[in-house]
Amino acid sequence: MIMPLIKGLQITLSHLFKKPVTLQYPDERPQIAPGFRGLHALKVSHENAKCVACYLCPTVCPAKCITVEAGEDANHNKFAAKYEIDMLRCIFCGYCVEACPVDALKMTEEFELANYKRADFTFTKDRLLEKK
């Protein structure tokens, strides 16, 4: 009867002398594990987004939160005239990154996505472009 109680208190006591696992966020920052799936970024190459508007990511996205609209540039090439992700619906599965045939999309370590207005969760192409 008394033994389990003692065992429990032992565990509690031992923790008093261990380093705490909680972080004093935001003063302390977490170490982000490799492969973490945070906010998306559209990769840039030669000053332009690499995305060729193939529509594979909106096709594969299980949350149906990506909107792409293709355009034709001056050289008749395809580019994403519109690229938007609705972060409120995104489930951060990373399928979009996996589907991209031209490696134009990645997921960053950015996880602080809180905001005040619904509209602010719609990440347009400008906001998604990779920051160097």
Add this chain to the structure above:
Amino acid sequence: MVNLTIDNTQVTVAKDATIFDAAKSVGIKIPILCHDKKLHPFGGCRMCLVEVEQMKGRLIPACTTPVTEGMIVRTTTDEIVKARKLVLELLLLKHPLDCPVCDAAGDCDLQNLTYEYKVNCNQFSDEKFNHAIDYENPLIERDMNRCIHCGKCARICDEIVSYGAYTFINRGIEAKMGTPFDGPLSCEFCGSCISVCPVGALISRPFKFKARWWALNKVKSVCSYCGTGCQLTLGVKDNKVLTTVYDENQGFHNGQLCTRGRFAYQFVNSDNRLTTPLIKKNGKFVEAGWDEALKLVSEKLGAAKGSVGALTTAHLTNEELFLFEKLFRGTLGSDNIDHSAGYAHAALTEGAQKAFGTVTSPSEIADIQKTNLLLVIKTDAYETHPVLGFEINLGVKRQGVSLRIVSDKKGKISRLPGAKTSVHKPGTEIAFVNALANVIIAENLAVAGVAGLDQLKAALADYTPEKVAAVTGVAAEEIVALAKEYAAAEKALIMLPIGLGYPGHDAALAQAVANLAILTGRIGKEGSGLLIMGEKNNSQGAADLGIYPKNGGLKGAAIIDGAANGQVKALFIAGENPVVSYPNRKKVEAALEKAEFVVVSDLFLTETAQFADVVLPAVSFAEKNGTFTSVGRRVQQINKAVKPAGLAKSDFEILNDLNAALSGKRYGNVAEVFGEIAATVPAYQGLTLSGLGDEGAVLPVAPAAKLNAVAAPAVPAAAGKLALVTGSALYHSGTLSRFGEGPMYVCGDAYAELSEADAKALKIEEGDAITVKSDVGSVSLKAKVGKRLPAGVVFAPYHFADASINTVTDGAAVTLVTVGK
């Protein structure tokens, strides 16, 4: 029949089948890149290799090898798979891997086979092609770097379209699918080549980058332009019709379309669509609500009652036309209802009515390929109904049909193998046809015992070949020869296109040609008879449903006159654009200006709608359900693909609301009205909307043939004047295709076509601005110079709003004009 075994399955097929056909008939899929069911076997891609027990030692192409009795075929063995993989590797050696930006992805045979055969590496390596890509063409983008040399585009353009825009140029590794002298593509723009291209080498430019194939919602419908009644599949996304999708199993035409059906769908999504009712207040249109607009309209119509005039277009569905008739003839009690200017349907509603006792012609589209001799009245049959033109091409080239044309000009079909065109003076077709009948009777080629033969003989006594030769300008021997050929053919079919551009193709001409068919006993026989080709998608339906004055009411043009002189107190115009398409534009405009009250329901603020007091926004074929009845009496369903633009309502809703407001019956839905049609229109008896299915139903016909002698009208002539004939341009249909974008890229301006001789005499060159002047008015057009016209004849299409040809015409078959720079 031949029996063989394919993959252990017993197959029995006709003896002219190939192994590929035989496999397909039992659902065994053999991969292939260079074959389309409409084309002759080619054997170019080597994907369809199979193993035949009796021909061991090598692999056999299934698409070109005919079946033989007892053949044992295997379609997938390790060796075959290896060979197919090799074919794909070799194709991918040159084919760029740009699927992410290629519009064909998802619908690409090469992509699908590469995936199916798991070709994920290549044992060979080479440079890719570096051909220049044709970005200039407004409708067809050609990227020959993606071409896999299947030759389908060249074959469909040659075998079916009979245009021949492509051929392979150069040899070996340099070979490329090219145009004449590798120049820009300038053709009929039917888009057939795009539809069969297995890869993305040919793509539709208006659809370029608009959506991926798999994201499109595919909705089956029927083309809303001409009377051919081609079935279409609309590619829809986000409430927009983005393209037409090819389906080789659709319709009698196996998915084949003309430029209008393929590229002229953009009017559905146009930004210029009317989205709200408009009421004219102090000379200006003001947006209004439906309640206000309909209240005003029903008050005015109710007040005018029997003196209402109502015009409609034959683009409306059968159900809408039914309500149109119920509202105006029934509820309001006016017989002043008509469509197509009153003359463009007369061949059916008066001609066929007198000749056969029904408002329809006795033959079907299928008869075109079953006949032995085709007699086409006017080469324009190709321009008015291009896909029926393809049927003519196929009949002549594949079935050995003899083609005879009676026309005032040559045309594309005149160049078909063995075709003979008798080019007569404009406006003399009835005299010509009467002469044919005269010869048939005189030479005792008429079937014995035809009722009324003697009267006809007497009435046509004056139309001897010699006399008619003087009138028509066709040699008497030619007339006699044609009459004999026609009479001698085992099966013979006459094709008569009608429409707003052809005032001469009236009731009399219909009876004259019907006489030929009746005299030679061609009515009610397969592959024989007469096919009257209604201009619009539902011209036949409008005739069936009685959209024409029946009890002495005013006819199309007279309704317009009535609006001017006060006889018509309120004028309702549904979708028709008389300002552009009816004779004498100035007169129509003046009449509409003077009219007491005009209501127009249309998709756009057309030239006619500008004159209206109330404009009601209507919807296109893609935004409603219903049925159309095509040439050859096939009733087919259209399906709603997108939501109506803005507040627009279908004519069904508009007419139903008005009918109810004027204390007529309110009908439930389209199916209910179709049920009413089936119950009240004899030909539609027993049909149900759901029973129509994808194929539709061909209405039965029981012609009671009767000979009617008709007199040829006098043809005006004056020295120094040219004879203007109007008609349809290949890229357009009616006045709606102008809003379809596609046609406007390739044929955007009104033009007049002159013969080389006249052009030379008048010092006019292609592209010059010319003035065409008649007693009625004058108009400035772009000149086109063509070999096909005889001297003294000018041709002008009627579709264009700016510089419309009805500025100079007044409803006569031939208008005398002077042409100058």
